[in-house]
Every structure is written in C-alpha cells, then in structure tokens.
Amino acid sequence: MRRFLKAAATALATAACLTTAVPAASAAPPAPRHAAAEAPAAPAVPAVNPFGTLGVVSVVAAIAAALPDPDRSPAGTNDFTCKPTAAHPYPVVLVHGTFVNAFDNWSGLAPVLKNAGYCVFALNYGETKPHALMKATGPVPASAKQLAAYVDKVRAATGAKKVDLVGDSQGGGLMPQWYLRFEGGAKKVHQLVGISPSSHGTTIDGLAPVVDEVLDVAGHAGKPLGLDSPAAKDQTVGSPVLQQLYAKGDTEPGVTYTNIVTKTDIIVTPYTHQFLTAGPGATVHNILLQDVCPLDLSGHLGDAYDSNVYQLVLNALDPAHAAPVRCAAMPIPV
Numbered sequence: 001m002r003r004f005l006k007a008a009a010t011a012l013a014t015a016a017c018l019t020t021a022v023p024a025a026s027a028a029p030p031a032p033r034h035a036a037a038e039a040p041a042a043p044a045v046p047a048v049n050p051f052g053t054l055g056v057v058s059v060v061a062a063i064a065a066a067l068p069d070p071d072r073s074p075a076g077t078n079d080f081t082c083k084p085t086a087a088h089p090y091p092v093v094l095v096h097g098t099f100v101n102a103f104d105n106w107s108g109l110a111p112v113l114k115n116a117g118y119c120v121f122a123l124n125y126g127e128t129k130p131h132a133l134m135k136a137t138g139p140v141p142a143s144a145k146q147l148a149a150y151v152d153k154v155r156a157a158t159g160a161k162k163v164d165l166v167g168d169s170q171g172g173g174l175m176p177q178w179y180l181r182f183e184g185g186a187k188k189v190h191q192l193v194g195i196s197p198s199s200h201g202t203t204i205d206g207l208a209p210v211v212d213e214v215l216d217v218a219g220h221a222g223k224p225l226g227l228d229s230p231a232a233k234d235q236t237v238g239s240p241v242l243q244q245l246y247a248k249g250d251t252e253p254g255v256t257y258t259n260i261v262t263k264t265d266i267i268v269t270p271y272t273h274q275f276l277t278a279g280p281g282a283t284v285h286n287i288l289l290q291d292v293c294p295l296d297l298s299g300h301l302g303d304a305y306d307s308n309v310y311q312l313v314l315n316a317l318d319p320a321h322a323a324p325v326r327c328a329a330m331p332i333p334v
Contacts, residue, residue, distance in 0.1 A: 051107055055302020056334040058108055059100075062305075063133075066103040070124075070133040074106040076114030077122040080157040084119050090164040090190045091154050092317065094122040095147065095176055097169030097304075098231050099134045105168050108305040109313065113166075116314060119158055123150040126175075126231055136170055137229040140241050144179040151179075151188055162190040164317055168304045169267075172259075173197030173274070174235055178245055186252035193258045193316045195309060196265055196300045198235055199250070200273035201242055253281025258316040260309055262289040264333040267300040287312060293327035299334045306330050 051061035066072065077094065084091055092113055096105035102122040113120045126136040126143040136143065151163055165176050172194025179185040180192065234241040251257055261274040268274055278284040289296050289308065298306045307328050315322035 051305065055298045055305040055330055056332050057302075058305035059104065059301055062104045062107045063100070065107070066101060067133065070101050070103070070131055070135070072103050074103050074110040074122055076111040077102070077106070077120045079119070080121075080154075082119035082158065084158055084160050085117060088116075088118045088318070089160065090162055090317075091119040091121060091158050091160050093147075093151060093154055093163050093165050094120065095165055095167035095171030096122070096124070096136060097167075097171050098126075098136045098229065098235075101133065101135045105171070105304055109166070109310055112310050112314070113317075116318075118317070121150075121154050123147065125150070128230070136175075137231050139230040140170070140175050140178055140234040141182070143175050143231065144183050144185075147176060147179045148183040148185060151185065155188065162188055164191045164193065165189055166193045166195070166313060166317075167197065168195045169300065170198050170231060170235060173199040174201075174242070174245065175231075177250075178241070180252045180255060181245065186255055189255055191256040191258065191316065193260070193313055194274070195260050195313070196262060196268060196303055197259055197274050198268055199259065199276055200246070201235055201237060202268040202273065203237060203270070249279040250276040251279040251282035251284060253279070256283040256285070258285045258287065260287050260289060260303070260312050260316075262296070262298055262300070262303055264297050264299040285316065292325050293330075296327065296330045297333040298330045299332075301334050302330070302332060 051058040051065070074094075082091070094102065094106045094110060096102050102124050106122050110120050110122060123146070124135050125146040126138040128137050151165075154163055155161065165172075167173070167176050172192070174197075176185070176189075176192055176194075177199065180189060233239060236242075257276050257278075259274055259276060261271050263271055265271045265274070275286040276284045289298065289303070289312075292312065293308045296306065296308050298309070303309050308325050308330065311323060311325045315325075
C-alpha cells in the first residue's frame, strides 16, 4: 500500500499521465524488439529539451510553464501552413496522456521532430472543464472523436493522405486505438508510436479497485478543477470500453504499431501489458527501453522527456535512416 500511495502522490504532484486500463484476453505478447540500429544513413538529431535533462524534472518544469495558459501549443507544433516533404510524407500528430496537456507532454519531443524536418501537430483533448490544466480526462470514445476531427483537419491543411500518431500513455494506447478501430482512423493513419502506452491496461500492482474509489472521491471534490476523470475509469480493469476495444484483437490492418516500454513503469503494470500482438495485415514492433539502454531508468512519468526515447521515436518514424541510440543515463525511475 505504501508503494501505491507513493506512486499516486508523485502522479498528483506532477499532474502526470496516469492511465489505468484492463488487460485483454489475448495471446502472449511478442518478444520485445532490440532496437540497435545499423549504421545510420543520416546523423542522429540532438535532443532539444528546454525544460531540463532528467525526465520527471522536465515534466514538472513544463507543467509550471503551462500554468498561465494550459491551451498553449508546444514549440514547433501546429503550423498549419507546413507541407510534408518527400523525405517525411506523413505529418506527425502528438497525442498527450491523461491529466496533462499538449504543452506539458510534448515540449521536449516536439522541437526534436520539427528540427528533423517533420510537420508536427499537437492537440488538446478530453476536457471536462474548459481550459483545464489537466486534460484527457473525458470519456475515451468522446476523445477519440476529437482526435478524428483533428486528424482530418491536419490532413486537409497538409494535403497528406495519412498521418503518423505519436502518443504517450492513454494517448499512445487506448484512445488512439479506439480511433483506429471505431472512428475510421485505420485508413488515415500510417503508424501509431506509443510511449508507455496504456494498451491492455494496468493492475496498479493489484490496487485498481482502490484507485477507482480514489478517483470517485477526487472527481467529486475536484470537479471544478477538472479532476473528474471518466477516462481513468474507462481505462480501469474490467471497464466496458476496454472489453469492447480488444474483443477482436489488438491491431487494425494496414497500420504499423511501435510500443516503447520501460520496465520501471509503476503506473501501467505489469509493463508487459503495453506490448501488442499483431493481427492480420498489421505490423507490431515492441521495444523494451532497457534492452536498448540498460542504465535508462525512466518511468511512466518521465519517459516523454528522455533523449533515448526521442531517438527511438525518430527511428520508428523513419526506419530507413535509423541512428544508434546514444544511451544517456536516466537515473530517476518515475
């Protein structure tokens, strides 16, 4: 119980990407892919992180910077005059996690992608209160409709037939997967890259029922602040949303799925729930962060501000020009 309370306190203190979901009744996940790349055809892009060098420290700094304007866009995003190049034909849409916003989640990775030559977009979604600091709290199916509308807006502006989705936590797992399956997204998405995705959900070390009670209390007391979270309940063990989503397998034909997972995740547990099994016509790459960088201890809250993860995302988006991961030490397992 002490371990859970510590994890929950950390998540609340940093407005972190809590995602709770239900395990699917599916085959065992495929073995993680070791992501050591061959000699690169292009140099690695430096990780530009304006909010620090350690994952969770950077999250806290970004949240503080977002306080005056929770709806602001991260640097490098949402230029609707941007036109994709032949080298990078798919615009990248960044999808944040639960209890954070686009600025919190993507102020590290977005400039890296922009500097690498991508058209980069980042939406805010899932508010239960207008202009809430903590977003992605609304019902997952409703959020998926918002993602669908945003992707169509990006496609119309850029002229691209498909986009690549890069998401964190809920934004890399349950919600975009619902969009792919039930909102026509599979025809409009080339790849979904999930960072600590909420795929198949969490037991929170067996304490998911306790979390349900906590969410009930916090939601009732904190509704004026936007703390009520149907999304968290949708991702809780046994939820109808999770059962419906995975009833026919993990993937949609024609989509490539890349999952970047850390052993030190104490929010989506066990971490192996985050792996996917490829169905007909789909491709799945499961990458365990510690197989690539053994000294990287980033957890669920900090891995969106991890330079090793940045390179893994770049490699997933452009595998023909994948560069070796330089493996900076990330010693904070949160």
